[in-house]
Amino acid sequence: MTSTSAGPLNRRATIKDVAALAGVSIATVSRVLSGKVPTTAPAHAKVTRAAKELRYVANAHARALLSQGPRTVAILVPDVTVPFFAHVAHGVEQQAAEEGRICLIGSTNGDLEKELVIGAMMREQGVEAVILVGGVVKSPTYRERMTDFARALDASGSHLVLCGRPPLGKDAPVSVVEYDNTAGSHAITSHLLAAGHRRILHLTGEPNHHTPVNRLEGYRRALHDHGYPYDEDLVLWRGFTRSAGAALMKQALHDQLDFTAVFAGNDLMAAGALDVLREAGIRVPEDVSLVGFDDIPLATDLYPKLTTVHLPHEELGRMAVRMVVDRDEHTPVNSHVVLGTHIVRRDSVRRRGGRPAAEV
Amino acid sequence: MTSTSAGPLNRRATIKDVAALAGVSIATVSRVLSGKVPTTAPAHAKVTRAAKELRYVANAHARALLSQGPRTVAILVPDVTVPFFAHVAHGVEQQAAEEGRICLIGSTNGDLEKELVIGAMMREQGVEAVILVGGVVKSPTYRERMTDFARALDASGSHLVLCGRPPLGKDAPVSVVEYDNTAGSHAITSHLLAAGHRRILHLTGEPNHHTPVNRLEGYRRALHDHGYPYDEDLVLWRGFTRSAGAALMKQALHDQLDFTAVFAGNDLMAAGALDVLREAGIRVPEDVSLVGFDDIPLATDLYPKLTTVHLPHEELGRMAVRMVVDRDEHTPVNSHVVLGTHIVRRDSVRRRGGRPAAEV
C-alpha cells in the first residue's frame, strides 16, 4: 500500500527512525543534519540518505521546546479582505520573512472577545510578539484587558505591539507604531478649504473607535484654524465600509444637507459615497468634491481618481516587526513611533467656482 | 522592578512554577487546569490562584509534542494584498476558526523557491494540512517537486490541498478544490458574442501559468462553438495585474488592433484597461464593451460597473479546510471538487448597435 521503499511508517518520521535506518545514534543524525559539527563522510552519507528516504524533517515543536525553533511573530487583524489591513499584513510578512521569522496570522472579524482568545492562543505558541492592527475601541474595560494582555505577554518574554492604534498608557509594556490621523485629516480638510469649500460633509466610522474620532479632530481643527464654523450636523457616523459610505451619502441627500464637498473617513467609504452621488446625478468633482483617506489601490480605480491621504501601510507593518526584532539590542522598552502621511491630489476635488484644486 | 507580587520571574511561567507556588505537584496543576479530572476544592483554589498570579498559560509546543496541541492549518498565497487571494484566505481562516484550528499564513511573492521553503517550514510545524492557493506554473519540474512535497506531507500524516489550482496527477496524494475557469470564460465570451461582438480582445496573464491558459481555452471554445474565427493576434499576454492590464491595453491601442470588446483576464486587469481606454477617449460601453473575471469588490467600484464572472472565493477557502478536517471520517483520499461560477451582468457591456446586453 505504501509507495516508498522505506516501509509502512504511517506517521511522521522521527530522528530515531533515521538513526535506526542509518545505523547510527540519534546524536549523529542531529549533528549531520545541523551541519554545524564535523562528521565523517560515511556517516554523513548514510544519514543523509536515510533522512531523504524517510522524508525526515525535524519536529519544530521539539525544537521550540529547546528554545531554538524559528521565531514567530503573530499578527491579528479584524479582516484580511479589508485592503488597509491586507497591506499592513503584507508589510509584516515581508519584514518577518527578511528577519527569518515565520508569521502567524489571525482575524477577529471585529469581535473583541475573539481578539483576546486568539491572542491567548498566540501566547501559548510562544510567539516573539503579537502585533495588533486596527479597530481599537474607546472603552476603559477594553483598555484594561488589553493592558493585562500586554503584561502577560511581557511576563512571558514576549511583546505586544500596537499598529495603527493609539498607545495604552505609560504603564503598559507595549510598543506602538502609528501614523498621524489628526494631521492627515487636518491636511486634507485644509486642502478642501483652500479650494474654497466651506460646508464639508464628513462621513465616518463608529463613534466608539479611536480612528474616526482622531480624524474628526483634524477636521475640526482645520476648520477652526482657518476660521470657519464647525457644524455638527455635517458629520455622519456609521462605519468604515463601502456600504456605510453609501448609506450615509444617501441619508445626507435625503436630508438635503447643505455641502459642496465630502470628506469620507476612508477610501472605501468614498467609493460607496461616489456611487450614490452618481446615481443621484450629482457629478464629482463638478458639483461636489470628494476626498478619502488611506490611499489604497482602489483610489486610482475610481472615476474620477480620488484625492486622498496616503498612509504608509506596508511601512507600518515592517516597522512593527522591526521594533520587536531590534528590541534586544537597543532595548527601547516602550517605543512609540509615528509615521508621516501626505495628501495625494488626484481628480476628485475642484475649486469652488471653477479652477481645479491642483492649481490652487 | 517587577509589577506583580509573584516575584521577578523574567521568563514565561511553567507548570513547575505554578506547582511550587501552589504547593502541589505538577500533575495536580495539570489536572486542575485541564478540568477534566476530579480535584479537591482546596487544591483547585490554590492552583487557580497561583496560575492567575503567574499569568500561566500552557506551552503549546510541549502540548504539541504529546500530539494534543491545537491543530493548525497552513495557507500559502502569492500575495495577501491581491483581493482574490485575500478572499480565499479569509474563507480558510473563517472555516479553520469554526473547526477549532488555528491558521498559519505565508506569502511567496510568486517565488517558487520560497514556496517550497515555506512549505517545508510548515511541515516542520506539524500542520494538519497546507493549502496552496493560486499561481501554479506549467512546468514538469515544478510538477514533480510539488508531487514530492505532497508525498512528504502525506508520509507525515499531513495533507496537501490545492486551491484554485489544477490537480497534480493521480499518483499524488492531494485534494483539490477548484472552480471551472474554462466554463466561466466560455460563458462570458458567449455573453459578448450574444451581444453582437465578434472581435474580442483578450488581455491575460502569463503563458506558463495554468489559469490564463484555461481561460483562453474557454474563450477559444466559445468562439468555435458559435462559429466565429479565433484570431491569435487578439490575445495579449502579460500578467494578472492592474499595470499589466493597462500596458496591454495601451499596446493594443498603439497597434490599432481591431476589436469592439475587451475580455480582461481578471478584474484587476480590467481596471487597468479601463483607465487607459478612458484616457484615450474611448467610452465604455458605448464604444467598446469590457468584461473581467473574479468579481472582487472592485468590480462594482469601477465606472461603469463591471460585468464579470463571479468566483466563489470564500467558499474555495472554506471547502479546502473542510476537505482536510472531514478527511479522517470519510477518508476520501484524493478528492477533487469543482465549484461553479456564474456571470454577473453589470454596466460594462453593450450590444453592438445599441441595445444594452442586459436586455439580450
Place this chain on the structure above:
DNA sequence: CTGAAAGCGCTAACAA
C-alpha cells in the same frame, strides 16, 4: 484524589 515517573522529539553537554 494525589504524587512520582515515564516519555513525546530533539539538542547539548559529557564521556569514550
Place this chain on the structure above:
DNA sequence: TTGTTAGCGCTTTCAG
C-alpha cells in the same frame, strides 16, 4: 568523531 544521557514543558500512566 561518536554514543550516552539529561533535560526542555507537558500529560498520563501507575502506585499510593
